Amino acid sequence: MKPIKRRSNAAVNSTLIRRPIQRCFALFLLPTMAAFCIGFLYPFIKGMYLSFCKFTTTSNAKWIGFANYQKALADPGFVHSFVYTALVALVSLVIINVLAFAVAYALTRKIRGANLFRGVFFLPNLIGGIVLGYIWSMLFDGFLANYGTSIVLNTNLGYWGLIIVICWQQIGYMMIIYIAGLQSISEDMIEAAKIDGANGWHMLKDITLPTIMPSITICTFLTLTNSFKLFDQNMVLNGGQPFVFQSNGTVIRSTEMMALNIYNTFYLNANSRGVGQAKAVLFFLLVAAIALVQLSATRSKEVQQ
Amino acid sequence: MEKMLCLLLTFVLALTMLGSVALAEGSGSVYYLNFKPEADAAWQALAKEYEQKTGVKVTVVTAASGKYQETLTAEMDKGSAAPTLFQCGNQAGLATWGDYCLDLRGTEFFNQLSTEEFNINGAGGEAFCIGYCYEAFGIIVNKTLLEKAGHNLDEIKDFASLKTVAEDIHARSAELGFDAFTSAGLDGSSSWRFSGHLANMPLFYEFRDDGITAQPATIKGTYMENFKNIWDLYINNSATEPSQLATATGDQAEAEFGQGKAVFYQNGTWEFSNLTTTFGMKPEELAMIPIYCGVEGEDKAALCCGTENCWAVNSQASAENQKATLDFLTWVVTSDEGTQMMADQFGPIPFKAAKASSNTFFNDANDYLADGNYVVTWAFNYTPNVDTWRAGVVAALTQYSAGGSWDDVVNAFVQGWAVQYANQ
Known part of the structure; x- marks a missing residue:
């Protein structure tokens, strides 16, 4: 057997076969590269360009320089939406990760029906945001009607409603990642720790958490960016209501997150599309910066097994 | 084999491009x-x-x-x-x-x-x-129900008489089995009836007084009290709690009227075919009257046409x-x-080459004009940045109906106009 196996390896590695494949590398890259360019790179660059233009349709734009950025930063609604988004992201980040970890921790014990629970907890993730928003707004309003109010009438209710929906949807997903992390902890290490007399708390603090640090990195990254980019649930559940009417006639949509603010800027006022585009570019820079900071912070805590 | 694969891939790629070119052709x-x-x-x-x-x-x-x-x-x-x-x-x-x-x-x-x-x-x-x-819009009336409640159309001549009739019906709604107005829903599927059509009333009268014939940069809100009159009448004389209007839909209001649960329904001529076909209402039991909101001389108003x-x-x-x-x-x-x-x-x-229409509401609109009443034109066509302006008015009405302040509505209406004029 051995000589045959070696020969087959040699055959694949032979320059006679490798060279034509290597020469064709561009062709093999082509489909993905094309998809990446069409679906991401081109729209991204065009979006950048449009943020400096005044336009109604994207194929008919006029260059106006930085005016859009000035208007975007001068919009109190945009600034408010940033603060609001940050609040949503921060609170949901903590709640989702703590709960997802707790559920994952519980479901890696030997519990009867653990697989069923995992499946059920993961399910909310499979429902689209718009549908989810409608269902939850009906649930909330059905309940709040007893108290003569509605989710769109109260900023606080809107905020916590949104947090509940986000958590409900994302905990299951993060749970799966944590479960994978927990299962990768080697039995040897746990056994050694037990022999050394470590108690439950020490095991969690000194073994479990450091080992699953890569999972924590991924999960915090995902929850943070998901919350920042949140759009459909926010649109359907809150729609930015209630509005706060400023004395000068401008309006702050008190439950509007950044993505929705950009959408509203772009579509509600056909003449501020460039401003919406400028906001989108600012939004991208912000999310990218936050994600990079977060990644480097959690990565530095990761350990090699 | 690789060559074949390469060929195949290139072929597929070429084909997709051809496809898009071919689509664009044809004259x-x-x-x-x-x-x-x-x-x-x-x-x-x-x-x-x-x-x-x-x-x-x-x-x-x-x-x-x-x-x-x-x-x-x-x-x-x-x-x-x-x-x-x-x-x-x-x-x-x-x-x-x-x-x-x-x-x-x-x-x-x-x-x-x-x-x-x-x-x-x-x-x-x-x-x-x-x-x-x-099109024409106004308040659609179910004449059969109105008569069942002991009233008739001739009684309603202005806001005061409309209010009397509506409040009487609402007070006896449990006994009658129907209410005065359909729900004034502020969900997106219904809110245009108010931020667009009902808002036309204060706009029309203000523009008429001031002789405005082009889009004004600012408005004064002279008739905001009248807007409040009619809005209060709608929300306080309907089976739906005012605080529940935030999520009430257009279909809901239409069904309430179509199923005979309410006498009055603010909408337009375009509703005729739905009411007569989907809900099987008879043309002779339907009528459309002007929206009265307490402006002097409004007994000579016709429907809102535009x-x-x-x-x-x-x-x-x-x-x-x-x-x-x-x-x-x-x-x-x-x-x-x-x-x-x-x-x-x-x-x-x-x-x-227009053909005659069997739509009762248009006949009503023409009858009002034939009787020498003044047309309430569609003043709201001047609204600057119409979607943003209306979104503000709807949110303010929603908050007001759930116990908020009317000042917000005035703010969204009057100041909001100036802001959106500057933004457009």
């Missing part, structure tokens, strides 16, 4: 981006008929309710596959889409018009948007497509099938 077709979901079926049928007759491809796409501007923006970006015919019905629309509107003056289609009253012209008098129907339904032909479409579109339009307003469909769906149309 003289029509693409209509329709504005009214309720008329979608009729347009589709008419398009098919025209296609069978002439072989010219007519595509009708209907934007989802309340999503016309979004859909139009996306579709207009499709270059040669953009709509050749679209809706552009007010000043704000013309401000946005003016560059895409073809001057239709002098075309065969234009010459079929019986009046230019409903068109929107460019600054140089270009006929950019052609009003293809006109239009937001204007066609514009895409000036950036190819010449063949423009021609095909104009030919199609001419056929729609001259042929037997076309004019019949227009009469059924839109009532009387301002074209020479």
Whole structure:
């Protein structure tokens, strides 16, 4: 057997076969590269360009320089939406990760029906945001009607409603990642720790958490960016209501997150599309910066097994 | 093997590109981006008929309710596959889409018009948007229920009498089994009835007093008290709690009226076919009365007549497509099938070959005019940045109805106008 196996390896590695494949590398890259360019790179660059233009349709734009950025930063609604988004992201980040970890921790014990629970907890993730928003707004309003109010009438209710929906949807997903992390902890290490007399708390603090640090990195990254980019649930559940009417006639949509603010800027006022585009570019820079900071912070805590 | 695979991949790639080129070819077709979901079926049928007759491809796409501007923006970006015919019905629309509107003056289609009253012209008098129907709105009354409650239409002459009748019905709603007004829902599917149509009342009277005939930069809100009068009357004399209006929909209000649970329903002529077919109401039990809100002399008011339904032909479409579109339009307003469909769906149309309409509400509108009443025109067509302005008014009304302050409504209405004028 051995000589045959070696020969087959040699055959694949032979320059006679490798060279034509290597020469064709561009062709093999082509489909993905094309998809990446069409679906991401081109729209991204065009979006950048449009943020400096005044336009109604994207194929008919006029260059106006930085005016859009000035208007975007001068919009109190945009600034408010940033603060609001940050609040949503921060609170949901903590709640989702703590709960997802707790559920994952519980479901890696030997519990009867653990697989069923995992499946059920993961399910909310499979429902689209718009549908989810409608269902939850009906649930909330059905309940709040007893108290003569509605989710769109109260900023606080809107905020916590949104947090509940986000958590409900994302905990299951993060749970799966944590479960994978927990299962990768080697039995040897746990056994050694037990022999050394470590108690439950020490095991969690000194073994479990450091080992699953890569999972924590991924999960915090995902929850943070998901919350920042949140759009459909926010649109359907809150729609930015209630509005706060400023004395000068401008309006702050008190439950509007950044993505929705950009959408509203772009579509509600056909003449501020460039401003919406400028906001989108600012939004991208912000999310990218936050994600990079977060990644480097959690990565530095990761350990090699 | 690899060579074959490479060939195959290149072939597939080439094929997809060919596909997109092939799609763009073909000459003289029509693409209509329709504005009214309720008329979608009729347009589709008419398009098919025209296609069978002439072989010219007519595509009708209907934007989802309340999503016309979004859909139009996306579709207009499709270059040669953009709509050749679209809706552009007010000043704000013309401000946005003016560059895409073809001057239709002098075309065969234009010459079929019986009046230019409903068109929107460019600054140089270009006929950019052609009003293809006109509409009237007011308060639709179920006469049978009104009589059951011991009242009749002749009693209602102004706001005070409307209020008396409505409050009487509401007070006895448990005993009667129906209420005065349908729910004044502020969900997106219903809120335009108030941020658009009802808001027309204070706007119309203010513009009439001040002699305004073009979009003003600011408004004063002279008649905001009257707006409050009628809004309070709606929300306090209906089976739906005012605090529940935030999520009440248009379908809900329509069903309440159609199923005989309410006597009054603010809406327009376009509701006629739904009420008589879907809900099986008889034309003779329906009537439409003006919206009374307590303005002096309003007993001489007629219904609110105007239009937001204007066609514009895409000036950036190819010449063949423009021609095909104009030919199609001419056929729609001259042929037997076309004019019949227009009469059924839109009532009387301002074209020479128009057919008579069986829509009771239009007859009501004409009767008021024949009696020498003044038309309440569609002053809201001047609204700057109409979607943003209306969103503010709706949110303020929602908050007010749930116990908030009326000042917010005034703010959103008056100051909001100035802000949106500056923003547009």
